Structures are given as C-alpha cells and as structure tokens.
Amino acid sequence: MHAIQIVLICFAVFAMSRVLIRHRRGLMRMLHVELWLLFWVAVVVVALRPGTTDLLATWLGVGRGVDTAMYLALLMIFYLLFRSFGKIEDLDRQLTRVVRANALREMEQDLTAAKDHERPGEK
C-alpha cells in the first residue's frame, strides 16, 4: 500500500467521524449524513482499489480514472461553494431582518416615550 492511500483512508475515516459527531449533536440532517458517508466511503474504495475509477472513466468517456475523480471533485467543490454562498446570503438577510425589527421596535418605544413626555401635566 502506498503512503497516499493511507493518507486518503485516514482522512476519510476522520471526516466520517466528524459527520457522525455532528449528526449525534443534532447539527446535521439524516440526508446530509447519508450523502457525506457515501462520498467518504467512495473515497476509501477508490483509495483501496484505484482501478474502480477507470471503470467510471470508461463509462463516462473520460480517458483516465484519476482525471474523472479530479473532474468530479472540482464539480463538487464548485457546487458546495455555490451552496455556501447562497446560505451566507440567506443568513445575511435573516440577520438584517432581526436587526431591523429591533431598531424599529426601539424607535416606536422611544416615540411612545416622547409622546408621554409631551403630554400636558407630565412635563
């Protein structure tokens, strides 16, 4: 076994443990757990039997198995980047909504206080 295979397998095992820990803490949905576990199991399989990527490469019409793995990894990274950006945008909007609601509530409280202050007999 080559060093790279050991590194890949160790990393995949570490990543799977993180996925399971996040799931146990209730931070990850079951669907995401399954998808990530599937991905890391695939990494282990490819690390142990690099020839499996050649099967995929032939099926997809790409020259080498390693190239196929790289293309798929790139695709996945771009997709995750896209999703992360979208999530950040959503969070950004939600935070603005909270900050705005707070600011407007304070404004209305202050306005009410100002009206009370101006009421005759209370000055």
Added chain:
Amino acid sequence: MPPFPSHVSMAKRIIVIPAYNEELTIADVVSGAVKIADCVVVVDDGSRDRTSALAKQAGALVVRHAVNRGVGAALGTGIEAALRLDADAVVTMDADGQHRAEDAAKVFERLAEGDVEFVIGSRMKKSEDPGNMPAHRVLFNTVGNVLTYLLFGVWVTDSQSGLRGLSRNAASTIELRTNGMESLSEFIKEKKDKHWRLAEVPIKAIYTDYSMSKGQNFFVGVKVALRLIWRRFFG
C-alpha cells in the same frame, strides 16, 4: 429635552439618511434636511462614533442598527420607519455631505406633481450647475448604469445616485434584498418589477476629500457587480 421633535407625529415629507461613522458631517446634513422636510430619519448603521448623538441633536429621529448591515439594509430600515411615521413621500440622501438639501427639495417637488412614483436625483443629467464630479467617478457611474441596464433592462443616467425619492405607494411595495452598495441598482430593478413611473431631476453633487474617502473603490465596485449578478440570477 424630548428624544424627538414634536412634529414627528404629523410627518409627511420624510428624508431618510443612512449613516455609518459619519460624525464629521451628519450634523450639517441633518441641519439642512430638517429645513425642507417634515421629519428626518437617520438610520445609524451600527456606528462606533457619535453619529447617533449628533444626528439627534441636529433634529433627526434616529433609528439605530445594533450592528453594521450596509447601506441597503439601512435604507430598507429607514423606508420602513418612514412608512410607520405616515410618510407621503420619502427621499433618501447620503450622510457624507455629498447632497444638497435644496436638491432633496426638488425631488420632493417632482414627486408632489403626482405623475411618477420614483424620482432619481441625477448627477449625470445636464444641469446649469453640474458640480464637480471627478472623471473616475463619471466612469464608475457609467459602468454602473450599463451594468444596471444589462441586468435589469432599465436605462437611467445615474443608477448609483443616493438621492432619490419614492411616493408612499412605491415605498410601501419596495423589497430591497441586498444589504450593501448593490442596493443602489436594486432600486432600479424594483422600478421595473413594480412598474413605477420614473423621473430624473438634475442635482449637483458636492465632492470633498471626505466624501471621496468614503466612496467606492475598484474592488468594492467589483464586489457590488458580482452581488448584482447574483441578485439578478439567483434572487
């Protein structure tokens, strides 16, 4: 001293000023604005200086964001505040002293004619007194106009102007989804989506070293452009 001017409750013409760390200019800007509006709302966007205190002292109603959210978010808050104060017309202006109160008055007057819902105070529209817009700002604004046109299909002479007016109807239907400078072009998108009738009035922009130092640079411009593209295609 009461926290707000007594005329707040009967406010109709409301100026909204988003401000972030503008203690050097906010008092002058508010002092000018209160002369031509029934109420001036300053949205302090999480400033760490005396912006809120100085704005209040100058006669503004201050709405304060607990943390900095960007000019688009501050404008959204200001417009919502203006609606709650029963605004008939809302005019937004910058806090850095770039806009003159008399130009804000021109925007109110144009809205009062009643045939448009949206008025842009344009620094690029020909006027007797065009101001002192530096060449690179002219270029920046032109790029902004072209990008706004390509993305949202509306041509205006100054898509990046911070001095603009909305009728009550327009203000109550606007949906600003972006938080930063890209919201400037988002007003144009809203104009198209909501079928607002638009007029542009020429204004004079005052460029000082201070307002230039607060302005957009190339990298901010690129970021704004990317966010606008995102807004256009992914909401």
